[in-house]
Structure formats: structure tokens, C-alpha cells
Amino acid sequence: MQAKHVDLTDFQWQYIKKFFVNDRPTKYSSREMFNAIQWITRAGTQWRNLDSRFPKWQSVYYYFRKWKRSGLIIQIIIELTKIDRQEQGQKPSPSLLAVDSQSIKVGTGISIDKGIDGNKKINGRKRSIAVDIDGRIVAVYVGAANQHDGEAGLELLPKLTQFERLELFRGDSAYGKVFAEGAEIFGWITDTIQNPPSKDRGFVPQKQRWQVERTFGWLNSYRRLSKDYEKDPRSSEAFIALSYSNTILIRLHEYRL
Template identity: 35%
Template sequence: MTDAQSVVRDALPEPAWMEGRGGQPEGYCHRQMLDAVFYVTDNGIEWRAMPVDFPAWDRVYAFFRRWRKQGLAGELHDRLRGRVRTTEGRDREPSAGIIDSQSVKAAASVPAVSRGYDGGKKVNGRRRHVITDSLGLLLMVWVTAADVTDRQAARAMLPVLRTRFRKITLVWADGGYTGCLVTWAKGKLQLTLQIVKRSDDMTGFVVLPRRWLVERSLGWLMRSRRLVRDFEASRFQRGGSAASSPAARASASSTRAITRRSNTASATPSPARIRSASAWRASTAARAAVSRSSSKPITDATGYLPIAENELNVRTLPRRHRHHA
């Protein structure tokens, strides 16, 4: 994590000992721990093969396992997703989603109780079922055996999605979610499941509306070597789980991608931020004009003269404050 991406530290959950709720102070910085988890996920190495530049591998694994069980990793991911959506001019809580799945091969260490054979993709392993928002940001991950169909996983995922995101009323899906699932979601969950199909007269590669967003998100996940093949030996039910170690790996990879996107979004303002900045400049110019016409300078609510950021001269600051400008 670079210095520019480390601005996500204010989105990290606060430890109990820092809020006076007891507990022993932590011995390692959260940035070091997150860097170690991201390194393992991106490079696909074993925990014991972690370089000496990071903390001890057992401490990092204990940190990752504790955050996964207590839901802190998901909380960090949700905060960063809300920040990116706000930067892009969207509401923090989405109102629509896209659902899809991806089958990956499983290593020999994966137990037979949590793996299966996908006859359509000819893959023996596990399947990741993901739901993203209209920006392609991850909302939910559900890892099952590869022989679990899309409709079976959607029956378990959609009620949880409806509970976590009350504003979502529309979900786009492919042809694998057709059938009675559409009427069940409409009647039980008041959720519209819209199927985006590929027409029969299409030939070659065609970008389908809405579905390309979740396909791009699945491609982002495959950039992490730890997710190209499922190595997690944790046991869970064949029906899947959102709190399993494979799902936490996918969330960690998505968190890494969101930190990069958050850094890019802060460097490239959205149209909403540009309009807000233009209104601020116009207000500052009007106040400066009134200040020049009057004998007494007009200050803002803090008591300081309004000044544009590009008008700040570092050489006018005291020497001890120049490195903060």
C-alpha cells in the first residue's frame, strides 16, 4: 500500500483499547498487517513463505482470521466502497445490483466435502457467486462447491442482500437465473430480477448491457494469484458461506482494488465534485470582490480570509510548517 493509498486508515475499525473498552494494545500497525495480507493474496504464496519484511506469519494469519470472524474485514470493505460511491457522485447505499458466478479449479488441499464438478465449465473445484453494484464494486461474495447451480446460490444470497441493502429493488442477471427464481424473488423479496440474455443472432464477442460490469469485477478478482486457483483448505457446507476463508480472500482482493480506485478517484474528480469546486470558486471570487470594495476584509466562519489552494505560497510559511503544505 502506497502513501497515497494509506489514506484509508481513517476507515479502519477502531480497536477496543483505543476507545477505552479494555483489551491489550496491539503490537503491530494495521497498515503493516494489511500490506502482508494483500501481499499473500496478490502473489499467491503460503503463509509460512511470507518475507521477513513483514511481521511474523503467524501474527498476520491470526490478524486475518480474527478480522474475518469478527466481520471487521467486511466492515472496512463496505466503508471504502461507500467512499468511492460518494466520490463518483452516487449514494452510499446502492439501489441496483448485478449477480453472476465464476468457477475455479481447486487444489489438492481442498477437501472433497466443499468441492464439486461444474459440468458446464468442466471445472472440478469451487464456484464464486458475486453481486456487484452499478459501478462494479463488490457487494456480496458467496463461495460454494462447483456443482451448486446459480439458482440454488441465488436463493441463499438474495434474502441476505435484501436485508443488508434495503434500497436494492433491481438485480440484473444472465440466463442461468431464469425460471421460478424470478417469480419467487418478486413475491417473497419484492425484488425485480431482470434477465439480460444474449440474442441468437449475435456472433462473436458482444458487450451485453449491465452484465459486463460484473464480468469486469470477476476479471479484477482473477488478477490476484491466490484466487486463480482455490487453495483454501477450510471446510464449509456445500451450499456455501459468506464468512468462509475463500470469500474473505475475494473480499481482500476487492479491498485492494478499491484502495487503488479510491486513490484514482481522488486524483480525478467526478462531475459532481467539479460542479461543487466551481461553485466554491465562484463564491470565493464574489467574497474577494466584496472584500476589495469594502474597507474591512470579510472573513469566513473560521475567522480566516478565504484563499484558493493554488494561491498558497509555501515560502511565506514558517520553516517548521513548510513540509505540511
């Protein structure tokens, strides 16, 4: 895991440049814009404090919003996930996914899609993600923290229809009946069986679910995600996708070394 932002190498850019063929900035290159957005994701600063070596922050922000609304940012992480799976000898589409959520505080001035998670005593938002068996993110949803895990998880389901091999979800008991019935509409099964606690062995990672917790841990290295600073929760989803896309691009570069 890199400790600071590093611009994309030529090798890394080859994986995602096709997404920008029909949506190129007129004055600056798509690569410059994407690097600038990734810098914001890593550094966590305000748009106005964007490093001066990048294009003007207004231009960068404009393309961030444009690419977020068009779904391009989410498309990139899905494509990278498929590529990384193939690099590891797996099929592009996963057959099993783990789902979980993370409640997080919000920055000042955030008033919409915000609530109190009574269990975790957090006033903010809830990040729900679906990951494959190795922790790669394939879908993300951000809503108010007081939204039940099962209901929030339902928002992930329509985003997963492109994975033709998908059969099974694993989640904790909070994903119970509501989520299971929603998944069943798509022909998917949900397993919320939990391992009983063991006094002899201490904490026992739950089979095929611990990866999602590790993924949340990886995301913590991106300062933009230390809190939810976004007025629009769709921007929050985009920054989560950007963070993990950077993680995969780093890994793909390491395969080449």
C-alpha cells in the same frame, strides 16, 4: 491496476482504520497486519512464506482468521463501495445489482465444499458475486462448483438487506425461478432476459450485466485467487473481498492525485 503489492498510504488507511479501533493487535499495529494480509492476497504464496518485513506469519494468520470470522473484512469492502459510489456522484446504496458466478479449480488437499461443474468441466468451487452498475462487489459467496447458480445466488440475498434502495437484479437464465422467488421474499425483482445473439454484430454485451464479468477479470490479477487454495470457503470469500477492497483503495488514492 497495480502490478505488485504496495503498502497502504496514510490517505488510504484513513478510510478503513475505524474498523480496527476495538480490535487492535497487542504487539503490532492493525495497519501492519492488514498490509501483510494484502501482501499474501497479491503474491499468492503460503502463509509460511510471508515476507520477513512483516510480523510473524502466525500472528498475521491469527488476525486474518479473527477478522474473517467477525465479518470485519466484508464490512470493509461494503464501506469502501459506498464511499467510492459517493465519489462518483452516486448514492451509497445501489438500486440495481448484477449477479454471476465463476467456477474455478481448487488446490491440492481441498476436499470440502467441492464439486464438478458439468457445463464448464471444472472440479472445484463456484464464486458467486453481486456487483453494482460499475462492477463494485457488494456480496460474495463461495460453494461447491456443482451447486446450481440459482441456489448459490440465494446465499447472496441475506447479505444485501442493508442496501435500502435495492430493487432489481440482473442475471443470466441460470438464475431463473429459484433465485427470483428467493429475491421476491425480500421485495426484489429479478430480470433474466437475455439479448438474442446477432450474427451481424457478433458478441453483444448484455445490458447491466457485463460489469460482473469485468470484475472477475480484475480479480485475476491477484495470485491468491488463481485457484481456490482455502480449506474453508469463508476464507475464499474473505480473499475476494480483500482483493477488491485493494482495487477500490487504489482508485480512491487516484482520485486524490
